Amino acid sequence: MSRSDKAANTNWMLLFLCWLLVSVSATISIFFSSVLEYQPCVLCWYQRICLFPLFFIFAAGLFPTFDKSVIKYALPLTIAGGLTALYHTLLYAGIIPESIQPCSEGVSCTEQYFELFGFVSIPMLSFFAFSTLVALLIILKRRTSK
């Protein structure tokens, strides 16, 4: 296998990791809302809007071979999702006061549903997923722009 083949394979695997992360996140997200019946709040919906399309965008970038233009299309969504998740996490943790939260009707964005190991909240999981995606995409961008 030549060096460029190897590099192409690594790129494909990195993008596959992105897709895998999105797929798992989306599955968990739908599981929370449809099975456990946690009602998504407004901020959760904004993050979902950023997350769900990535499933298809990344899949499209994987076939038939790795397509680097996927980075250009996916980065804005992941950054927007990550920023929303960061805001949500801070709001949830009480670092940003509740008085400026945008959701007044329906489900409160700070209602606690679930905490893994006692401190990992749903917004935190979302922030973790989005920031990992941003990191992976930046790595891919560097690798492909050489």
Add this chain to the structure above:
Amino acid sequence: MKYALVGITCVILVLAFVVGNNYYQDQQVKKYGSMAAKDAEVFVRDHSKTLGSNDARVTLVEFMDPACETCAAFAPYVKKIMSDNPGKIRLVLRYAPFHEGADDFVKIVEAAAMQGKYWETLNLMFETQNIWANHNHYQPEKLWDILPRAGVDIEQIKKDMNNPAIAAIIAQDMADVRALNVQKTPGYFVNGRPLQTFGYRQLYELIQSELNAQYPQ
């Protein structure tokens, strides 16, 4: 190879979802089943209005809201199942006024109960719901012209609806709503078993399966 990897991942995720769903639903059934056995009060309080024989072996608990459209749509259907199985089903009504302002209607119907006209008033409210709760636009004052048809004294209702005993009933029912994780109205439990997917047919099948278990042919 690449296609297989992505395809297999999709299949695994879908399977994990389905398995997780089934596991969770089983746990819920067990949880509510043991609650029904140990903590029957969560389902039926002393103040709860019931219909049907107290000897009935099937208890249908309905968490409802007089202003909820689906509750009104289900009411005749539940009555029909009950009349098809005389003496075998007891209906217990609990309140879950989720929307703001909806508890006014619970207060009205409970105030009517003080005059002994509970079921007449509730039926009439369901029948005329489109007049006083059109698209979540609640207008309790419109009921003052309608309710005399149920034979109640409106002035007395206006006085009684602010009775703290009624507020206590609503508070207790809402506490049980949270304990049982009822999120939508109408929410049904048949002998403690929750209705898992919503619909007429599903409710019918759940009741029927309990009837078959309690009254073997």
